Amino acid sequence: MSIIIAKIQNKECFFFSDTKVSIESDDSTVFGEQKLRLAPEEGSLKVHILQRRMSIAFAGTVAICEEIIQSLFKKQPNKIPEYLQEELIRKNDDSEFILALVDKDFNPRLFKIDQKKCEEGKSFWIGNQNAFSEFQSFFVESDISDLKEKTSRAFQQMLENTKIPTIGDFVIGCLFTEKYSSFIYEDSISFAGSLKTITISANEWTQIGNETNEDGAFIVSNLISDQVQKPAVCLFFEYGNVAFLYFPITENHRETRPIVIKTQSRNQLQNYVLKNFGLNLIGFTFKEGKINYR
DSSP states (O other): OOOEEEEETTEEEEEEEEEEEOOOTTOOTSSOOOOOOOOOTOOOOOOOEEEETTEEEESSSSHHHEEEEEHHHHHOOOOOGHHHHHHHHHHTTTEEEEEEEOOOOOOEEEEEEEOOOOOEEEEEEOHHHHHHHHHHHHHHHOOOOOOHHHHHHHHHHHHHHHTTTTSSSSEEEEEEETTTTEEEOOOEEESSOOOOOOOOOOOEEEEEOOOOHHHEEEEEEEEEESEEEEEEEEHHHHHHEEEEEOOOOBTOOOSOEEEEEEEEEEEHHHHHHHHHOOOOOEEEEEEETEEEEO
């Protein structure tokens, strides 16, 4: 089972979830000649932006959660917490949800729902108990003052150090920001390898050192759609020449696993996604020891 953390900080609301990635050998969506393998239940998107001011995360039975989430588009937002619990009871399923709603004054609300309880609060987690305990140990020890940054760092440390086999290796974040008046997926870049802490700025090249793939290092960019009305998030492995494109559940789309795209470059990936899905991907990029945002 996965691990999802959600918190409210003033008028911001944010989620962090884990995911796994690999490629199914007979997946017809793979773009390119080479194909790897994907276990059927791995790699699902756990956090879904349903409307500009509504997001939901799940942990549990994927097919049941997909069905329930897709049915929410016909419900009034204020009726959804009760409805989610009713559906879990009706299906006798032990899955869990975290629902985030934002009102007209940009005040976020969080709800945790399972068969036994529907509660409102400022901070919730769902999923693997042991993973949460590991996260909490890093969170408590941290001296970072900003709640979102502190949560993000503790979540990343948990993923880097956990031995729990069901927990994924990569983070997908989602947040509501008053700036965009909408939930958006979070763009980021992550490194595995002996890299030093650096500070970067938008539209400025920054030189850093990095290990090679042979050293066991990798770099993954979380690229996002530049359209708040059509959210998407894409995990792009520049040196692996592969990307995993996730779309949230909609009235016409229930699939939570990614579209796997074999690609030789960031430009090729962007052109493919723009041509086939009408989306422009933005986010951090890494090339020849330099990071830029575009």
